[in-house]
Amino acid sequence: MTPFSVENPMVLPSHGLDPCEPEVLGKCSGCGRDIVDYEEALEYEGDVLLHDDPECLAEYMRQHSVKVG
Numbered sequence: 001m002t003p004f005s006v007e008n009p010m011v012l013p014s015h016g017l018d019p020c021e022p023e024v025l026g027k028c029s030g031c032g033r034d035i036v037d038y039e040e041a042l043e044y045e046g047d048v049l050l051h052d053d054p055e056c057l058a059e060y061m062r063q064h065s066v067k068v069g
């Protein structure tokens with residue numbers, strides 16, 4: 001029997017800032033925020049960048065659509 005257990009917790013160093021900055025690909029036409037390289041993004045009609053996110057796509061469609069009824 002072990003008289004005591006030695007605990008060896010994994011202490012991860014907490015860094016506030018990521019040393020490698022993400023590359024900004026462009027601005028999302030839906031939410032208006034930057035699209036960075038690790039995010040899923042769509043290019044629409046050659047010059048429109050959007051996050052591959054239903055919220056952003058819907059927002060873009062609303063901005064470029066006319067409400068009827």
Ligand SMILES: [Zn+2]
Binds near residue numbers: 031033056
């Ligand atoms: Zn977006």
